[in-house]
Structures are given as C-alpha cells and as structure tokens.
Amino acid sequence: MTSPSATAPDTRPLGSAAAGTPSGTRRGTEFEGTVTVLTRQAVADDVVSLELAASSGEPLPVWQPGAHIDVVLPTGATRQYSLCGPVGDTAHWRVAVLREPDGRGGSQWIHDHVEEGGELRVRGPRNNFPLRPATRYLFVGGGIGITPLLPMIAEADAAMAEWSLLYGGRTPSSMAFLPELEGHGERVTVRPQDKHGLLDLAGFLGDPDPSTLVYCCGPAGLIDAVEAHCADWPTGALNIERFAAAAVRQPADDTAEQPIEVELRASGTTVTVPPGLSVLKAVEQAGVPVLSSCEEGICGSCETSVLEGEVDHRDSLLTEDERAANDTMLICVSRARGGRLVLDL
Amino acid sequence: MTLTQHVRNGWYLGAWSDEIGRTLKQRWITDIPVCFYRLPDQTVTAVEDRCPHRKYPLSLGHLDDEGTLQCDYHGYRFDGQGVCVGVAEQADRPKAALRRFPLVERDGAIWIWPGDPELADESLLPDTSWLTDPSWTHVHGVVPLKARHMLLLENLLDLTHETFLHPTSIGNAAVAATPIDVTVDGDRVGFSRRMIGIEAPPFYEKSCGLTSPVDRWQDGDFYPPGIFVLNIRVAATGTEEPDGFHMKVLYGMTPGRGNETHDFYALGRDYLIDDQELTKFQHEQQLAVMQEDVDALEAQEIMYATDPGGSAESSIKSDLAALRGRRAVAKMLAREQRAQQDARVPHSRASV
Ligand code: FES
Ligand code: FES
Ligand SMILES: [Fe+2]
Numbered sequence: 001m002t003s004p005s006a007t008a009p010d011t012r013p014l015g016s017a018a019a020g021t022p023s024g025t026r027r028g029t030e031f032e033g034t035v036t037v038l039t040r041q042a043v044a045d046d047v048v049s050l051e052l053a054a055s056s057g058e059p060l061p062v063w064q065p066g067a068h069i070d071v072v073l074p075t076g077a078t079r080q081y082s083l084c085g086p087v088g089d090t091a092h093w094r095v096a097v098l099r100e101p102d103g104r105g106g107s108q109w110i111h112d113h114v115e116e117g118g119e120l121r122v123r124g125p126r127n128n129f130p131l132r133p134a135t136r137y138l139f140v141g142g143g144i145g146i147t148p149l150l151p152m153i154a155e156a157d158a159a160m161a162e163w164s165l166l167y168g169g170r171t172p173s174s175m176a177f178l179p180e181l182e183g184h185g186e187r188v189t190v191r192p193q194d195k196h197g198l199l200d201l202a203g204f205l206g207d208p209d210p211s212t213l214v215y216c217c218g219p220a221g222l223i224d225a226v227e228a229h230c231a232d233w234p235t236g237a238l239n240i241e242r243f244a245a246a247a248v249r250q251p252a253d254d255t256a257e258q259p260i261e262v263e264l265r266a267s268g269t270t271v272t273v274p275p276g277l278s279v280l281k282a283v284e285q286a287g288v289p290v291l292s293s294c295e296e297g298i299c300g301s302c303e304t305s306v307l308e309g310e311v312d313h314r315d316s317l318l319t320e321d322e323r324a325a326n327d328t329m330l331i332c333v334s335r336a337r338g339g340r341l342v343l344d345l
Numbered sequence: 346m347t348l349t350q351h352v353r354n355g356w357y358l359g360a361w362s363d364e365i366g367r368t369l370k371q372r373w374i375t376d377i378p379v380c381f382y383r384l385p386d387q388t389v390t391a392v393e394d395r396c397p398h399r400k401y402p403l404s405l406g407h408l409d410d411e412g413t414l415q416c417d418y419h420g421y422r423f424d425g426q427g428v429c430v431g432v433a434e435q436a437d438r439p440k441a442a443l444r445r446f447p448l449v450e451r452d453g454a455i456w457i458w459p460g461d462p463e464l465a466d467e468s469l470l471p472d473t474s475w476l477t478d479p480s481w482t483h484v485h486g487v488v489p490l491k492a493r494h495m496l497l498l499e500n501l502l503d504l505t506h507e508t509f510l511h512p513t514s515i516g517n518a519a520v521a522a523t524p525i526d527v528t529v530d531g532d533r534v535g536f537s538r539r540m541i542g543i544e545a546p547p548f549y550e551k552s553c554g555l556t557s558p559v560d561r562w563q564d565g566d567f568y569p570p571g572i573f574v575l576n577i578r579v580a581a582t583g584t585e586e587p588d589g590f591h592m593k594v595l596y597g598m599t600p601g602r603g604n605e606t607h608d609f610y611a612l613g614r615d616y617l618i619d620d621q622e623l624t625k626f627q628h629e630q631q632l633a634v635m636q637e638d639v640d641a642l643e644a645q646e647i648m649y650a651t652d653p654g655g656s657a658e659s660s661i662k663s664d665l666a667a668l669r670g671r672r673a674v675a676k677m678l679a680r681e682q683r684a685q686q687d688a689r690v691p692h693s694r695a696s697v
Pocket of ligand 2: 401418
C-alpha cells in the first residue's frame with residue numbers, strides 16, 4: 001500500500017456513467033502483459049527494487065516522470081508502483097516496493113514471492129503526477145515516496161532547472177536510493193527522523209514563489225503538512241501523489257510520536273494522549289463514555305465533533321471534503337497536528 | 346445504524362413508463378401515497394393519493410376521457426392541474442387542489458421528486474440514454490422488497506456479497522478478494538473494482554460465451570438518495586477495450602411505505618442485441634439473483650427491526666463504499682431536516 005497510488009482514492013470522475021460512455025475505458029499505448037524480473041535488490045530495510053523487462057523481449061512503452069505501472073497479482077489484486085529508473089530506457093523498468101506488514105497484502109506477496117527470473121503481470125504506464133515545466137522545483141519525499149521523484153529530479157537536472165530535494169524517513173537505513181542521490185551535493189537534504197525529528201517544511205519551502213513548483217509524495221501526514229504549508233501558494237504550485245489508503249493505521253508522520261492534549265469541553269476535562277495510545281482509549285480512560293466498534297477508522301461509530309485544533313486524519317471513511325472541513329474526526333485512529341484538540345465530548 | 350426515515354429532496358424512480366396509462370396506479374413513495382396516471386395528451390401526472398375531502402384514495406376513483414379525475418367516495422372532481430372543478434352534490438366549487446409532484450419522463454422511466462418542488466433539479470439525474478439507444482437492448486421491471494431502502498443501498502454498494510450470496514451465478518472468490526477504489530464527489534459515491542485473469546462466473550460464461558480466464562470490471566455509481574448505476578464489462582483476459590462485453594444495470598431504490606422498498610431494475614447490454622434467447626436468459630438470471638438479494642435483505646430487515654437499540658455492528662474495509670453511501674444519505678436527511686426547522690422559525694416582522 002505504500003506504493004504511490006496512481007488512482008488517488010478521491011479523484012476518479014464520477015460522471016462517468018452520466019457521460020454516456022461506460023466508465024472505466026482505458027486506451028492509448030499502454031502495455032499489458034508479462035514482464036520478467038531481471039534483478040531483485042534490497043535497497044533499504046524492507047524495500048526491494050525490481051528491474052523488469054518485457055518477457056517477449058519487445059521494447060516497453062516510453063513514459064514520463066511521475067508515471068506508475070499496475071502490478072496485477074495472481075490474487076487478482078492490483079498495486080501501483082512508480083517507475084523510478086531512467087526515463088527513456090525502453091528495455092527496462094525499475095520499481096521499488098516497501099514491505100507493508102499492515103497493508104492489504106500486495107507488497108508482502110511481492111516480497112515473499114517475486115524472484116529474479118520470475119514473471120509478473122503488469123499494465124501501464126499511466127501518469128497522474130506529471131512534471132510540469134518550471135524554472136525552479138522543490139521536491140519533498142517521505143520514505144518510499146522518493147520513487148516518483150527520482151526521474152523528476154533527473155529531468156529537472158537535465159533541463160538545468162534549479163531544484164532541491166528534502167527527503168525524510170524513519171531512519172537512514174529505511175531510506176532507499178541514498179547513494180544515487182549523493183552525487184547531487186547540497187541540492188539534496190536527507191533528514192531521517194531518528195536524528196532530526198520533524199522535517200523543517202517551513203524552512204525548506206519558504207515563501208510562495210510564482211516560478212516554483214512543489215512536488216511531494218509520501219505518507220498522508222507528510223502530504224497534509226506540505227499542503228498546509230502551501231495553502232497560500234498559487235493554485236497548481238503544489239503537486240502531490242498520495243499513497244492509496246495510506247491513511248489507514250499508518251504512523252503517518254512525526255506527529256504520531258508526539259503526545260497530544262485533548263480538551264473534552266462538554267465534560268470539562270483535559271486528557272493527555274501519549275504516542276501509541278489512541279484518542280479514543282485516552283478518552284475512555286478518563287471515564288468519558290464514547291461509542292466505538294471497529295477501532296480501525298472504518299465504521300464511523302466513534303465520530304466526534306472537533307471544536308478547535310487541527311486534525312491529523314488517519315481513518316479510511318471520511319472524504320477529502322469532510323477532512324478539509326476539520327469539524328469532525330474518528331478518534332479511534334486520528335490524531336492532532338499541532339499537539340492540541342478541543343472535542344465536543 | 347440504519348436509516349428508516351426517507352430523504353425526499355431527491356429523484357426516485359417512480360415507475361417505468363409502460364406501467365402508467367389511463368388507469369390510476371397507486372404507489373407509495375417515501376411514505377407518501379402517490380397516484381400516477383396519464384392525461385389525454387399522454388403526459389404523466391402524479392398526485393398525492395389522498396382526496397382533500399376525506400382522504401379517500403383517488404386511485405380508487407375514475408379518470409374520464411378529458412383527463413378529469415373523480416374521487417369515487419363523494420365525487421370531488423379534479424382537472425389536469427389537480428384543481429377541484431366541482432362536486433356532484435352542490436353547485437359551487439369546493440376550494441381544493443391536489444398536491445402534484447415534479448416528474449421527469451425520460452428513456453422509458455418516470456422520475457419523481459417527493460420533496461420541495463423548488464429544489465427539483467433535472468441535472469441530478471443519471472444518464473439513461475442507453476435505455477433507448479438502438480445499439481443497446483435491455484429488460485426492466487420492479488421487484489417488491491420488504492426491507493428498508495438503506496439495506497438495499499448497502500447491498501449494491503458492497504458487491505463482495507456476490508461471492509457468498511450468489512455463488513452459482515455472478516459471484517466467485519475473485520469478487521471478495523479484489524479490493525475496490527472508492528470515490529466521493531459531493532453527495533455521490535462511486536466504486537470500481539478490476540478483476541483481472543479470474544475464473545468466469547457462470548452467468549458471464551453463458552452471457553458472453555467466454556471461457557476462463559476473463560477480466561471483469563465493475564464500476565458502480567450511487568446517485569443519492571435512490572439511484573445506482575453499475576457498469577460491467579467482461580473480456581477475455583488480455584483483450585482490451587472495446588472488445589469487452591458491456592452491461593449496465595440501473596437500480597431505482599425507491600422507499601415505499603414503512604420499511605418497504607421498490608426495487609426497480611434495468612439490465613442492458615450492447616452486444617448480440619437481437620438475441621432473444623439471451624435476453625430471456627439474462628432476465629431470468631437477473632430476477633433469480635435479485636430474489637437471492639430480496640430473501641437476504643428481508644431476513645436482515647427483521648434483524649434490524651427487532652434490534653432497535655442497535656447493538657454495535659462490525660465493519661471491514663470492503664464496507665467503505667457502503668459506509669460512505671450511508672453517510673451521504675444521512676447528510677442529505679440532516680440537511681433536509683435543518684431546512685425544515687429553519688422554515689419553522691417564525692420570522693420577526695421587518696421594521697420599516
Ligand atoms: S471505532 Fe470505528 S471508526 Fe472509530
Ligand atoms: S373523500 Fe374524496 S370526495 Fe370525499
Ligand atoms: Fe446481490
């Protein structure tokens with residue numbers, strides 16, 4: 001699930017049926033078929049990179065930075081992975097896959113079953129995250145979210161654009177492709193969380209600049225934070241790619257490591273929620289009864305009105321609009337950005 | 346949590362065009378009795394099926410050749426606009442008029458808006474042109490369901506149940522095993538599921554003459570509160586659009602009286618459209634599958650109805666589309682109730 005998703009969950013146009021053409025039509029010069037795994041290489045803790053070539057020996061379609069392919073697993077499930085090798089190499093494709101023990105099993109399957117010489121069914125490429133021309137780029141990558149940024153960086157470099165990259169991750173050993181990035185000197189800032197804590201987004205992004213485009217891929221918490229920082233940038237300046245369903249039970253970013261203070265206004269009490277404990281549990285421990293059922297951010301029974309503070313949404317249920325409204329949250333999984341919340345409990 | 350109150354500011358499928366003629370037809374819609382009929386110029390009319398005199402059902406009355414509707418209890422007569430034009434017993438005309446509902450008749454379907462007529466917006470209707478498109482063919486009908494609308498809605502938004510409830514026709518393990526993408530656009534909820542290289546379920550094997558493996562796509566769109574459109578395509582694995590067989594299913598989930606629902610359906614296809622045998626087979630299958638759903642939903646309805654306090658439900662990830670559908674309807678209902686409350690607040694007289 002940490003593969004950058006091509007089909008960002010909330011972006012498929014819904015009018016498809018209304019438009020008269022049956023929805024879901026896919027056309028163009030996509031490849032659909034079997035590829036052979038030429039190499040499989042561990043590139044970080046729990047990350048393997050796979051080099052693929054068409055099993056038929058034919059050239060693969062060309063692609064642009066930001067593109068991804070669908071890997072169709074024998075289980076019938078489909079997972080998206082960004083292409084991260086050199087653009088223009090029509091003999092090989094490279095993807096990187098993070099093993100996700102809490103995911104839906106796709107990445108686990110790849111980690112456990114894909115071997116050199118083995119075959120995979122793939123489709124694509126498609127691009128929902130295209131790099132637009134600009135004179136200056138700021139790239140922000142979190143964890144495996146570095147993958148679509150690699151070819152973007154190569155392209156920006158080739159176009160002699162000004163660019164810099166801020167790359168965060170849990171620990172240095174969890175961050176893939178560091179050696180490849182080394183050659184870029186000061187343009188690349190590597191900030192593993194265990195040494196540096198929260199990414200200094202404010203310092204890196206600076207003030208809005210009309211000639212700059214921001215590209216970000218990573219866990220939901222990081223993207224949300226970048227979005228917040230870019231709120232007053234010109235429309236279109238920020239370009240993001242979300243991981244499919246990344247919001248589910250991911251320690252989205254550094255905020256999971258911070259205690260938060262939650263005021264329960266109706267009950268007139270305040271609880272401190274340490275990292276590792278859910279707001280729901282902390283509220284229950286304080287003796288305030290709340291409904292809950294799944295405790296996974298799915299069912300919606302723990303939905304609570306938010307009076308103040310900014311929510312770090314981690315559930316699967318709320319829509320983007322509902323999240324943006326910031327007036328409700330699922331307290332079994334979601335937390336706070338900025339360390340404080342006031343709830344109507 | 347299962348809603349039993351009904352959203353009224355929304356389009357519902359009220360009837361298929363071929364159900365309504367010069368006889369009066371009663372159908373309850375969102376707990377309102379509605380009388381459908383056609384005027385001499387063939388335009389369809391729907392009025393509240395309660396006579397303003399003593400509430401006798403007008404659908405038990407008569408329609409004459411001029412389109413005058415007569416109540417058969419004490420003889421109130423109403424013109425094509427629903428205005429009372431007289432009563433047998435006395436010379437002067439009683440002051441009375443029937444509540445008429447906004448209607449849209451299009452592509453063989455009659456859509457009704459049971460709520461505030463000011464809000465009736467045709468653009469909220471889905472595209473149904475395939476129901477009359479000559480390159481498509483379809484069958485349609487309506488099945489009575491003794492279960493609340495929300496249960497039908499969740500049934501359609503969570504097709505993982507196909508694996509378990511319809512194993513001999515349209516379901517197999519691939520359906521439940523393939524995750525879905527869920528999208529929300531305003532009030533609308535959509536999902537899509539791509540099953541690639543799967544074993545062909547029996548219905549599709551017979552309907553399309555395909556043998557396994559096949560690719561099967563499902564794209565569902567819920568137009569709240571009561572319309573669901575499913576786009577299906579099936580193709581031999583490895584072939585791409587436009588080689589696939591396309592089918593569309595339209596469901597009108599129209600709340601009736603109490604916890605009863607009219608389960609309108611239309612099943613269309615764009616291949617072998619002259620094959621009557623296939624049409625017959627598909628219609629039989631559609632009804633058989635719907636019967637499996639009806640039996641399940643009616644059993645489920647009893648369980649919800651007898652557990653009004655609502656013991657907690659358990660939910661899983663594949664419920665996402667259904668849960669979002671629930672939320673969409675709950676929000677519409679909340680909006681509607683808020684608007685009603687606001688309307689009830691007495692306005693202070695503006696000082697001049
Ligand atoms: S308990 Fe289910 S969403 Fe919180
Ligand atoms: S009830 Fe209809 S005329 Fe009396
Ligand atoms: Fe069903």
